[in-house]
Amino acid sequence: MRSVNRVVRFSRFGGPEVLELVDEPLRDPGPGEVRVALRAAGLNPADAKRRRGGPQYAVTLPTGIGRELAGVVEAVGSGVSRLAAGDQVFGAVPDGAFQTHLVAAENLFALKPALLPWPVAGGLALVGQTAWDALASQPLAGGETILVSAAAGGVGGVLAQLAVLRGIRVIGSASAGNHAWLRSRGIEPVEYGPGLVAAVRALSPDGITAAFDLHGPSSVRQFLELGIPPHRINTNATDPSLFGIRRVGRGPTSIPTLDALAALVVADDIELPIAASFAFERVVQAFQRLETGHLRGKVVIVSDDPAVLPGTVEATGR
C-alpha cells in the first residue's frame, strides 16, 4: 500500500490551472469514519464554481476539491459497523473527494454493485441523488409532460430518465449531437436556443405541466414564456428568487437512494454516460473538458496507480 495520500487542492482562486497535487501523510480513520482508496471520482460544475471563488463560497485556502467518488475501503475506525475493509463503495462528501486515500464518515457511502463500472460509480452519487431529490420535489402523475433543460448533462440526464421510468412524457433540451442518445433513453429532444419555445409548442400543443432547469436563467425564461406555472418550475442552476420559482437540489445523503440508483444503472434502466475519463494526475485537463459546458454525462478522473488500484485503467477503457 502507498504510504502517502495524493491530494488535489488549490491555494488561490482561478481556472483549472490553479489546481495542484500535493502529497500528505495517510490519515487513520477516526470513530465512525472509513478510509477509501480512490478508484474514480466525478467532476461537477459546482467544483469549478467554488474553485473560481466568490462571496457565496466560504472557502479557506488552501482547500481540497471534489464531491463524488468511488473506491475501496482500506481501513475503518471504531464504531464502523456497516462497512469493512475490502468493500467497494461510492458516495458524495462535503468536499475534498479528489485524493487517493480519503477519510470520511461511513454513512456517506453505499456499497457499489460489482457490475457497476468504476467510472460510472465515481460520477453517480452527487448527480444521481440531486436528480432523484429534485424530481421527488414535484408531485407528478403519469400522463404529464415535463421539460428538462440540459437533459444530456449529469443531473438532467438522470432526472429525465427517472421521469421516463415513471411513465411521464419527457422533452429534454440538448445540442443536436446529443439527440440520438436522448431518443435512445425515451426522451424527446429539442435543441436549446432561440427556437426552443416554438419547438416545444409543436411537440406538445397542450402545454407542459412542470419543468426542471439544469442550465440557467435563459432556460427558466423560456419555461415561463411557455406558460409553465412558477411553482412547477425547479432550478438547480440559478437563483430561484430572480424568477419566483423553486430550488430543490440534493438533500442529505440517502443510502437507499444511492442503492436504488446503482441498481437502476446496473439494470440499464438509466444510463450515466462517461463523456471523458482522465488519469487522476490530469485533473487540470479533466476540468478543462468539463468547463467546455458541452458533454454527455460525466467527466471523471480515475486513479491508475497499479500498486493501490489494480484494474482501474482497464475498467475505464482509456
Ligand SMILES: NC(=O)c1ccc[n+]([C@@H]2O[C@H](COP(=O)([O-])OP(=O)(O)OC[C@H]3O[C@@H](n4cnc5c(N)ncnc54)[C@H](OP(=O)(O)O)[C@@H]3O)[C@@H](O)[C@H]2O)c1
Ligand atoms: N443544487 C444541487 O444540489 C446541485 C447538484 C448538482 C448540480 N447542480 C447544478 O445543476 C446544474 C447542472 O449540473 P450538471 O452536473 O448536470 O451539469 P453538466 O453535466 O455539466 O451539464 C452539461 C450539459 O449542459 C448542456 N448545455 C450547454 N449549454 C446549454 C444551453 N444553452 N441550454 C441548455 N443546455 C445546455 C450541455 O448540452 P450539450 O452538450 O448538448 O451542449 C451538456 O449536456 C449546474 O448548474 C450545477 O451546478 C446543483
